[in-house]
Amino acid sequence: MLADELRTNGTANPRNDVTAESLQRLAAEQKTRKKWLLIQPKSQTSMMVDSGSVSMPLNLIMVATLASTLFDVTFIDERTGDEVPENFSGYDVVAITSRTLNASKAYKIGDRALAQNKIVLLGGVHPTMLHDEATQHCTSVVYGEIESVWNELAHDILRGTMKSLYRAQELRSMTAMQRPDFSFALNSKNAKRYSALIPILATKGCPVGCNFCTTPTVYGKSYRYREIDLVLDEMRYHQQRLGKKKVNFSFMDDNISFRPAYFTELLEEMAKLGVHWNANISMNFLHKPEVAEVAGRSGCDLMSIGFESLNPDILKTINKGANRLQNYSTVVGNLHNNGIAIQGYFMFGFDDDTDKSFQATYDFIMQNRIEFPVFSLVTPFPGTPYYEEMKPRLRHFDWDKYDTYHYMFEPRKISGERLLENFVKLQREVYKGRAIMQRMQGKPLNWVWFVNFMMNRFTRKLKPEFYL
Numbered sequence: 001m002l003a004d005e006l007r008t009n010g011t012a013n014p015r016n017d018v019t020a021e022s023l024q025r026l027a028a029e030q031k032t033r034k035k036w037l038l039i040q041p042k043s044q045t046s047m048m049v050d051s052g053s054v055s056m057p058l059n060l061i062m063v064a065t066l067a068s069t070l071f072d073v074t075f076i077d078e079r080t081g082d083e084v085p086e087n088f089s090g091y092d093v094v095a096i097t098s099r100t101l102n103a104s105k106a107y108k109i110g111d112r113a114l115a116q117n118k119i120v121l122l123g124g125v126h127p128t129m130l131h132d133e134a135t136q137h138c139t140s141v142v143y144g145e146i147e148s149v150w151n152e153l154a155h156d157i158l159r160g161t162m163k164s165l166y167r168a169q170e171l172r173s174m175t176a177m178q179r180p181d182f183s184f185a186l187n188s189k190n191a192k193r194y195s196a197l198i199p200i201l202a203t204k205g206c207p208v209g210c211n212f213c214t215t216p217t218v219y220g221k222s223y224r225y226r227e228i229d230l231v232l233d234e235m236r237y238h239q240q241r242l243g244k245k246k247v248n249f250s251f252m253d254d255n256i257s258f259r260p261a262y263f264t265e266l267l268e269e270m271a272k273l274g275v276h277w278n279a280n281i282s283m284n285f286l287h288k289p290e291v292a293e294v295a296g297r298s299g300c301d302l303m304s305i306g307f308e309s310l311n312p313d314i315l316k317t318i319n320k321g322a323n324r325l326q327n328y329s330t331v332v333g334n335l336h337n338n339g340i341a342i343q344g345y346f347m348f349g350f351d352d353d354t355d356k357s358f359q360a361t362y363d364f365i366m367q368n369r370i371e372f373p374v375f376s377l378v379t380p381f382p383g384t385p386y387y388e389e390m391k392p393r394l395r396h397f398d399w400d401k402y403d404t405y406h407y408m409f410e411p412r413k414i415s416g417e418r419l420l421e422n423f424v425k426l427q428r429e430v431y432k433g434r435a436i437m438q439r440m441q442g443k444p445l446n447w448v449w450f451v452n453f454m455m456n457r458f459t460r461k462l463k464p465e466f467y468l
Contacts, residue, residue: 018151020069026158027070034092034157035072037085038064038184039109042078043102045403054079056185058199058252059124060097062177063146064184067095070154073184080190084109088116093157097124098134100381100402110137119157125214126399129383135164143167144218145204147177171219174204174226179234197250197278198238202231202266206255208282212378212386215254223258228266235275248301251279260285267298278302278343286331296338302372302448303335304343310360313352332368341371341448347404348423349378351412358422365430369439371448373430376404377423377467407467420464427459 027033040057057077064073071093076082088094094113098106103126113120114137123142127134131141139162142149148168156162182198185191203225206215238247256279257263263285270277276299283305285291295303307328309315335342346361365373379402380387380394393409402408410416429435436452443449 018155020151023070023151023154023158026155030158033070033072035074035090036067036093036095037074037076037088037091038067039084039094039096039106040077040079041084041096041098041102041105041109043099043403044105044400045101045405053193053195055197055250056182056194056199057097058180058201061180061182061184063095063097063123065178065181066146066150067154068181068184070158075184075188077185077188077190080188080193082188082190086112088113088118091118093119093121095121095123096138098122098126099124100126100129100399103127103134103399107134107137114138119162121153125218126382128218129214129381131165139164141165144220145171148172171205171222171224174201174224175230177201177226177230179230179237195250197248199252200231200234200249201252202226203253203256203258203262206258208255208258211389212380212384214381214384217383219254223255225259225262228262228269231266232269232273235270235273239273239275245274247275249275249277251277253279255280255282257281257285257291260291264291264294267294267300271298273299275299276301278304280304280306283307283327283331286334287327289334289337292334292338292340295335296340300338300340301446302341302343304345305331306345307364308345308347309350309353309357310364311350311352311357314350317350317352328364329368332370336369339444341443343372343374344370345374345376347376347378349408349411349419353411353419354413355418355422358426362426362429366435366438371440371443372451375423375427377407377419379404379406379408405467417464420467423467424459424462424464427455427462431455431459 038060040060054077060075060077064075067073074091076084078084094109096106096109106122106124106126110120110122119140120138121140121142122134122138123146127138127141128143131143134141140153141164142153143165144167146153148171149166153166185194203223205220205223206213207221207223235247235249238249239245271294278301281303286303286305310328332342344365346365348357348361364370380390381402390409395408395410407416407420411419414422431452433456436456440449440452
């Protein structure tokens with residue numbers, strides 16, 4: 001049956017009659033199990049996005065775990081060197097995940113699979129945010145998380161009656177979330193390219209709603225979380241699998257500390273396990289010394305914090321209410337006092353940026369000895385309020401360059417040429433050998449040192465035209 005013929009109008013509606021048991025019966029009625037090909041495309045950006053070791057793609061692993069209950073699943077991660085086949089004759093379903101920076105690559109794969117009469121699924125951030133565009137390159141778009149539409153989607157695949165869009169009316173509780181089966185990634189021939197950090201998820205969603213963020217659309221504004229015992233059980237599983245206590249985890253949550261009671265209880269229990277971990281975290285509660293203390297005691301090695309800007313007008317513009325400039329140094333001090341390194345994110349290219357923005361950021365980083373500063377250019381991502389606001393001023397819509405490292409629009413208070421000159425200069429200055437020694441002196445000799453010296457080599461080669 002042709003992929004075009006599989007489509008019906010409309011979106012998936014919750015069906016109470018579709019249960020896990022009815023799906024198993026329906027799958028058993030098939031002459032042969034349908035075969036899925038899951039694809040993590042490599043980005044085509046010119047910057048170091050998919051270079052070196054890469055993190056295991058937790059979302060795609062979760063899709064594989066879910067799909068394998070009914071279908072045969074093959075897992076391909078193009079970032080590690082896996083090759084996407086030209087011929088899809090061995091598969092019934094080709095499912096591709098996509099962010100904006102690899103959307104054009106995902107679309108090409110989708111077009112090729114459609115031409116070979118396969119059921120093509122597109123999911124991930126970009127197809128969710130621009131589902132009308134993505135629909136042109138697939139049989140069906142999976143809007144947001146697949147768990148919340150799985151029963152309807154699996155039923156329609158088994159019956160061969162696909163809809164163009166699968167969008168849940170309500171999101172599922174995380175209690176029902178299966179433990180991800182990492183064997184799909186770990187058994188691949190290029191598994192050695194994966195980072196040793198094990199991705200894990202405790203919460204989903206973010207009620208804050210920064211105007212440049214895609215999270216509320218993809219995972220909802222409601223804040224969902226797994227029972228603490230389930231998170232701990234997953235950690236113990238990996239300890240047993242690896243035969244050691246000191247396992248390194250990386251939380252994939254967008255805002256793990258939003259409910260401080262949940263967060264601190266989780267950390268108190270993790271402290272008993274002997275694991276190490278890092279996470280992205282909001283600044284909401286980090287000015288309180290007790291939060292940093294329990295984080296350090298529970299094995300936190302590094303916190304990734306979006307400082308974004310040292311300009312209060314910019315923080316107000318982007319609705320970054322949790323960021324209070326008067327708390328910045330306090331937050332840094334609390335973490336450092338408990339042996340926690342900081343990966344600090346800083347963005348440039350806002351309308352209120354000037355030459356002074358770069359000097360203020362440099363001074364803050366050096367005075368507070370931020371271990372791993374990360375710099376990006378403001379990128380209005382499709383589907384966000386900020387994108388709609390800035391759309392008339394955007395220089396292009398080349399998704400390959402929507403990687404936070406390309407110049408997207410000219411700010412009102414600084415020329416584009418001057419912006420990029422300052423952007424390159426700041427990175428070079430922060431990652432000079434002398435600056436690295438000043439920031440890192442007396443700190444544990446670990447992978448953060450290595451990253452700094454890699455960045456030293458990288459930033460020396462930078463030129464403003466790289467960002468055009």
